[in-house]
Amino acid sequence: MASSRALKFVCLAGCIMFMIASTTEAAIQCNQVVNTLSPCLYYVLGTGVLTQQCCNAIVGLNNSVSTTPDRQDLCRCLKNTASQFSFSSRNVARAAGLPGKCGVDLPYKIDPSTDCNIVK
Template identity: 50%
Template sequence: MDNSGVMKLVCLVLACMVVAAPHAVDAITCGQVVSQLSPCLTYLRTGGAVPGTCCSAVKSLNAAVKTTPDRQTACGCLKNAYNTISGINAAYAGGLPGKCGVNLPYKISPTIDCSTVR
């Protein structure tokens, strides 16, 4: 899998986390989501210790998505990445928010219905 595929998957996981944030800000793009979460790619594939840079990225992305449309966009980006980047471990992706101290009201998964994210 190439780096762009990995970035998409990482973005998917983190975007879902960001979708739960109740903040208001400018519209977010998939490029921003993927770029933000790139430090998490290795963890999402192999597990182990979550890098501090990954948790910083997760928290930053969560804080950046402030509107329902932004959260739904980020969720869609993460879902797309999850489904296009091979090697992502579903358990690692689903547990990443909690490992970084971010509480989400839903579980990150490749089957999440992003239209229900508020």
């Protein structure tokens, strides 16, 4: 059950992270993104509090995507994972609020229907 919840979280987090920008040259790997965002799982599901580890994960992902193709790849990775699950509007709202709560300013609306091709 925890694995299912972890995958659900990653999907929600994908709605957050697809628009994050920053500075490095690393290629996006979906399994690494899932692992990175795991500290946010219980907060997004509403069964835990927002932790510094979660915010560190979000800031780290923000810092790992420096180019438009990287940001678009991250978006696609997370959206593909997210498409396997359905989430409550409450979970989506909690995930959408994570960047702001962690001090990451995103110039795009967090939404599962965002077109990854328009992410800059």
